[in-house]
Amino acid sequence: MEGRVGVTGARRLLGRLRDVMAGSGTAQERLDQIVQLIAADMEAEVCSAYIMRAGDILELCATEGLFPESVHRTRLRVGEGLVGVIAATARPLALSDAQAHPAFAYRPETGEEIYHSLMGVPILRSGRVSGVLVVQNRSQRHYTDEEIEALQTVAMVLAELIAAGALVDVEEQHPTDGIGTLPHRLDGVRLNAGLAIGTAVLHQPSIVINQLVAEDPEAESLRLDAAIGEMQRSIDRMLSASELAHGGEHRDILETYRMFAEDRGWLGRIREAVESGLTAEAAVQKVRDDTRARMKQISDPYIRERLTDLEDLANRLQHHLSGSVITAAAEVETDDVVLVARTMGPAELMDYDRARLRALVLEEGSPTAHVAVVARALDIPVVGRVKGALAQLEPGDQLVVDGDNAQVLVRPSEDVQAAVESRLAERRSRKAAYAALRELPAVTLDGIAIGLYMNAGLLIDLPELDATRAEGIGLYRTELPFMTRQDFPDVADQTALYTRVLDQAGDRPVAFRTLDIGGDKLLPYLPETVEENPAMGWRALRISLDHPAMLRTQLRAMLLAANGRLLQVMFPMVSEVAEFAAARRILDMELERACEHGVPLPSHLKVGVMLEVPALIWQLESLCRQVDFISVGSNDLMQFLFAKDRGNARLADRYDVLSPAALSCLGEIVRAADQYGVSLSLCGEMASSPVDAMALIGLGFRNLSMSPSAIGPVKAMIRTLDVGPLRQYLADATRQTSHSLREKLREFARDHGVSV
Incomplete structure (x- = not known):
């Protein structure tokens, strides 16, 4: 047998x-x-x-x-x-x-x-x-x-x-937590910040397959082929008409989606299922269920994203076969949609009327997921990895989506709804107040100018330069476009990207960080290594130095893009001065090559490091003699300083960056940079919080780089701050042994009229 x-x-x-x-x-x-x-x-x-x-x-x-x-x-x-x-x-x-x-x-x-x-x-x-x-x-x-x-x-x-x-x-x-229809809270992870209230709409209407077994397999094959053709044509029409169809990483994402609609392996498995005796709808469902089962066993975020695209396409193909609507988009009647889905492809989000869409809740998802990239472009709050969302939420449920705190409030009471509406009104009011500060300088009451820069990683972020009046880009994360591709971009592709960044920045400086990959940021075209502690493993500059050709390609593209303009390059995860020196030698090789090929050199080249590894603090004297600038990456620096995994929920609030130990560490960096005349900035999450930013300014930081949405609140704080008393207060407070100075700093702000 x-x-x-x-x-x-x-x-x-x-x-x-x-x-x-x-x-x-x-x-x-x-x-x-x-x-x-x-x-x-x-x-x-x-x-x-x-x-x-x-x-x-x-x-x-x-x-x-x-x-x-x-x-x-x-x-x-x-x-x-x-x-x-x-x-x-x-x-x-x-x-x-x-x-x-x-x-x-x-x-x-x-x-x-x-x-x-x-x-x-x-x-x-x-x-x-x-x-x-x-x-x-x-x-x-x-x-x-x-x-x-x-x-x-x-x-x-x-x-x-x-x-x-x-x-x-x-x-x-169906899984249940026994909550029923009572109001409750679902927790997830933040994929895009923001706050919204609206009505739950389940993304994919259920499809009832009335016939699983085919009576005429040949006829089912013809139906399948016709539906595939119509699906591919509809995708072409949708993408050509989309407001996001032109330019930037979105185009790469959407073209990849289009490519998957023609994937021979995926379509071949569906055709095989039809040949085995299933109807076309049942064959698509079988392959779809197999795909879902595979996703549960895969941890690689890039591969999971590929499988998510196939899931999206299977949904579309089923609806073309059944003749029903593709998503709930065509059936939405409410004007305040909170979309709920297990996962979504990037094109699916674009099926919905942007004017009605308030927020997105996903059972899966990651910050680099394609749908998260598109949602950020549309300024939609997103909470992902909300376990059991589809099982616990019903169409029509009232939802509050708090992207800032990664929470979804289900069926909130009237007083909660009123409080949220009040917060939204306050946000609109504050946004208007911050907009009024846009043209004013970030200068303290005692006349100290603070440089406010923004962090970016996608071309869609760049319009925020004008919207916020940021002085430039203090951190451009070059790895994000690499993570949305299936192969390493060549010099031409990278040059085109960096050129567009510099063009849109105009005369404002851009600090390009070389590839910071590894850890939780994986590229499918690099060999994956299983590591017990990936955050402290083979990542960032360590990978680049082990693959010098990759680093040379990136640096060559940056030099070409500069084309006679200012170029700032910084290397991430530098653990010792010798590593910076090795990276600088590779950059010098590319400078020599540019001269030999007649490539216009940058008008001015500034080379710096991301200070994220504590070991570098004890090499600051040697480091400052070799670099043009230092940018403190507070997220990783604090992670390593406290031996605290950023992804560990149990440790999330255990240690505070406003503790005496952390502030003393940052103070040492300020003193060394001042002594040797090296430009210093900080580009971690600390810079985005007004209280944290106030402490940094009191320590002596004069340049901060943050998310665009934080520039308004931080500028409002700066313009109400007198640095003199704060500097003296911190000098005394950092000698204490307290767990945290956060509340004391808030009290200082209240006592001195500082807007935090």
Whole structure:
């Protein structure tokens, strides 16, 4: 029998199952018939169906071959035994000697000890595991890929029987926290800051597949091809008409999306599913569920983003086949939409009317996800990784999306809604007040000028230079465009990008940070290494020095883009002066090459470092003799100073950057920079908080780089600050042993009329 299950066998089995599903009898009777049919057709002594119940419990609901009395008695937790492993991983498992597997769990009531080989597949519906389907044989049988594929196809039919709720109550098939309709809070991560209130709209309307098994596979293939063609044409029309269709990284993202719509591997898997006997809609659903299961097993953010694009396209293709709307966008009636989705592709967000869209809530997502990039361009608050959002939210629910604090308030009470509306009104008022300060200088009451710069990483950030009147870009993160591509951009592509940045900046300086990759920022075209402590591992300048050709390409593009203008380059994650010297030698090689090729040199070249590693603090004298400027990366510096993983929720609030230790450390850097006349700035999150920025100015920082939205509040603080008393206050306070000086600094601000 090995290898005998092919396209013809799968079609025959599906046809028989279709007859059973359409026949009379209870759901239990039909399930019993189904396991009997599968066992006979696949020449297996055993076929068993386990169905998920509440509490992540898998219950044996039907079997052919095991002891009948074990039905509805045998239960396994997810992760327990081989069946539990299949449910936990959502992946098939085929073993010729199942009992030798370390996860094998013997249940005497089943009588399965005489069966040696096992093949099992998850029963998937909408990306969730609703059960496990298993066949077993007495002999040590080697199951083929064709047999696994056939069992997966059958499992999809079973998923529809389970979903009907006659075997296990529908309420048991959905995760719940028991909250019901009471107001509550969902936590996530911030993908884009901001605050909004609105009505929940679930992104993808459910599609009911009325027919799973095809009566005419050839006709289904023709339907599929026609739908694929229409989908591809509709994507072309949508992207050409989009307000984001021209320029910048968005274009790269959208072109990549278009490319995936023509991916042969993905389309080929759907066509194979149709050939096995499924309808076109069911074939797309099968590949879609497989994709979702794969996503749960992959941690690489770039690969997950690729799979998210395929998920998006599967949704579109299903709707083209069914003739229904592609997303909820066409059905939205409310004027204050809070969009809720498991995940989204970048083009899907653009289906919605921007004037009605208030916020976005995702069950998944990362700051570099394509949809997050587009959302930032549209200034939409986004909270991602909100676990169980779709299970707990209903269409029409009132939601408050607090992007600043990464929270979603569900069905808020009237007093909470009133408080949020008040906060929104205050934000609008403050925004107007900050706009009034836009043309005024950032100068303290005692006449000290503070340079306010903005952080950027995408071309869409650059219009904020004019909107905020920032003095320049203190940190341009060059790695973000690299992370939205499938291969390393060549010199021409990089030159075009850096040229546009400098052109839009005009006469304002731009500090380009060379690639800061590694850690949580991975490139798909570099070999990935598994590290126990990636934040302190092979990343940033360490990678660049190990791949000098990559660094030379980037520096060459920056020199070409400068084209006789000011160029500022800074190297990240420098741990010792020798590393900076090595990077500077590579830059000098590119300067020599530019001279040889007649490339106009920058009118002025400034080379600096990101001070993020504490070891560099004890080399400041040597460092200051070699650099033109130092930019303190406070996020990493504080992480390393306190041995505190920034991603660890337990440590998030344990240590404060306004502690005496942290401020003393920053004070040492200021003193060294002043002594040697080196320009100094800070470009971490500290610069974006008015209280933190006030402390930095009191320590002696005179240049701060921050997110564009922070420039207004920080400028308002500066224009109400007298630095003299603050400097003396900090000199005394940093000698204390307090956990934090934050509240004391707030009290200082209140006592001295400083706007924080």
